Amino acid sequence: MTESYNENEDAELIEMLDDCSNEAPANFFEHHTTKESTTVRTMNFWLRSTIEQLREPISLEAESVAKWLIYKQSGPHRHQKFFAHFRQMSRLLKKYNDPGLVKKLNTVLRKMDNCGDHLYKLDASAIRYMGSAYVKRVFLLEKIRASCVKCSSAALGMLELAQWVNLCLVLVAICAQVHVEVVNQIVQMEKAYKTGAKLVRNVDKRFPESLDDLTVAKRLKRESGAFDDRKVDISAVGRLMKYSEVKMEQAQMENEMVMRRNEVLTEMLSSELSLDSAAPRPSQSHIPAPLDLSDLGISICREDLSFLNNSTQPDDMAEDLLMSPDLFSTKSDRKLKIVKKKKSFLASTMSLLDDAPTKKKKKVKK
Numbered sequence: 001m002t003e004s005y006n007e008n009e010d011a012e013l014i015e016m017l018d019d020c021s022n023e024a025p026a027n028f029f030e031h032h033t034t035k036e037s038t039t040v041r042t043m044n045f046w047l048r049s050t051i052e053q054l055r056e057p058i059s060l061e062a063e064s065v066a067k068w069l070i071y072k073q074s075g076p077h078r079h080q081k082f083f084a085h086f087r088q089m090s091r092l093l094k095k096y097n098d099p100g101l102v103k104k105l106n107t108v109l110r111k112m113d114n115c116g117d118h119l120y121k122l123d124a125s126a127i128r129y130m131g132s133a134y135v136k137r138v139f140l141l142e143k144i145r146a147s148c149v150k151c152s153s154a155a156l157g158m159l160e161l162a163q164w165v166n167l168c169l170v171l172v173a174i175c176a177q178v179h180v181e182v183v184n185q186i187v188q189m190e191k192a193y194k195t196g197a198k199l200v201r202n203v204d205k206r207f208p209e210s211l212d213d214l215t216v217a218k219r220l221k222r223e224s225g226a227f228d229d230r231k232v233d234i235s236a237v238g239r240l241m242k243y244s245e246v247k248m249e250q251a252q253m254e255n256e257m258v259m260r261r262n263e264v265l266t267e268m269l270s271s272e273l274s275l276d277s278a279a280p281r282p283s284q285s286h287i288p289a290p291l292d293l294s295d296l297g298i299s300i301c302r303e304d305l306s307f308l309n310n311s312t313q314p315d316d317m318a319e320d321l322l323m324s325p326d327l328f329s330t331k332s333d334r335k336l337k338i339v340k341k342k343k344s345f346l347a348s349t350m351s352l353l354d355d356a357p358t359k360k361k362k363k364v365k366k
Contacts, residue, residue, distance in 0.1 A: 010215055014139065016206055020132035028108045028126040033118045040119045044112055046196030047122075050134060051105050053192040057097035058144070058181040062174050066090040073167065082154030086171055089147035093178065096140050101133055124203050131200035131207055135214075138189065142216050145182050145223065148175040165248055186211070186220055 034040065057063075070087055077083040112120070122130075152175040155168040190211045200207045211217045 010139075013135075013206060013208075013214075016204075017132045017136045017139075020128045021136055024104060025123065025125040025129055028122060029111070029120040030123050034121050035119065036121065037119060040112075040121055043122050043127075043196070043199060044109075046192075046199060047105060047109050047112065047130075049192045049195045050130070051102060051109060053188050054102045054105070056185075056188065058093060058185060059177055060097065062177050062181075063090070063093050063097060065170075066093065066174060069167075069170065077164075077167075082151060082158055082168070082171070085147055085151035085154055086175075089144060089151055089175070089178065092140065092144045092147060096137065096144060105130070122199075127196075127199055127203045131196070131203070134189070134193065135207065135211070138186065138211060138214060138217055138220070141182050141185055142220050145179060145220060148179045148182075151175050152179075162252060182220070186217060190217075 066086070067090065070090055073083065074087075108122075108126070152172050155171045155175075158164055158168045159172075193211050197207075197209055201209065208214055212221075
């Protein structure tokens with residue numbers, strides 16, 4: 001959460017603004033006409049620019065939703081801190097959007113336009129009142145921003161506790177929208193104030209040359225600008241608001257189960273790694289080598305090994321396979337066997353006998 005603005009930094013200016021903006025002057029124009037047409041046109045342009053900016057309030061939709069929520073939820077949540085911040089933000093928003101100042105300045109603008117050929121300048125007290133009431137709105141914007149931050153922070157805390165989820169989501173969305181509107185307001189106010197800064201400074205030098213010179217304006221633009229750089233997407237909040245409480249509870253339970261499962265797996269993996277690192281590793285010489293039948297000079301084809309997978313094979317067939325000449329054949333013989341036709345056991349045995357060299361029998365002398 002950002003630090004709140006310290007009013008002691010602009011205490012002298014705030015005191016002057018309060019004194020000058022408490023009561024509107026009885027007459028906004030001087031009693032005598034003037035020939036300074038440039039000054040009158042400058043005053044007219046400043047008054048018109050100020051009225052145009054005041055006609056753009058902060059999100060009237062958010063204000064109306066805030067009023068409805070306060071009307072419906074004040075009873076059950078009257079002692080909750082997050083709802084107290086929300087009520088404060090709604091009061092400040094209503095004060096900022098009050099059309100009283102616009103109505104007064106509209107009356108002054110109509111009188112200035114209906115003077116005919118005569119030119120009347122604004123009175124010094126009227127200029128001081130208009131400047132004070134306008135600059136005072138900058139400090140009101142800072143209070144609205146601070147209340148938005150406090151309300152959203154408290155509402156997020158309630159979301160972490162899974163209490164009043166739907167209400168807190170709505171409050172966070174409203175605070176985010178109002179916070180963005182505050183940035184637009186301060187930018188538009190700076191443009192409107194520049195048109196009449198010289199007129200106000202000629203009446204009282206305590207007025208700033210620009211709103212950017214105020215400490216409160218710098219802080220407001222810096223804090224709100226950091227908020228805009230994050231490019232917050234509120235669409236996720238809108239999608240969550242469409243779910244019912246049952247679905248929200250189911251999603252929360254699933255999320256907790258996934259988190260718990262990940263924690264258990266992480267603990268098991270860390271414990272296994274710690275045991276493996278603590279146990280002594282055996283040397284290479286003690287590792288037994290796997291038994292390879294090719295090292296024994298025995299070659300068994302895939303077909304002759306099929307009897308190992310069949311537990312119901314008869315004993316005669318097992319004996320025939322064990323007596324097969326292919327049992328102890330070489331690899332070259334196995335390759336030739338794939339090319340040649342398969343022979344029966346009797347034919348293969350006779351061929352082996354035919355291929356064998358004949359030996360002469362020795363005559364045994366009697």
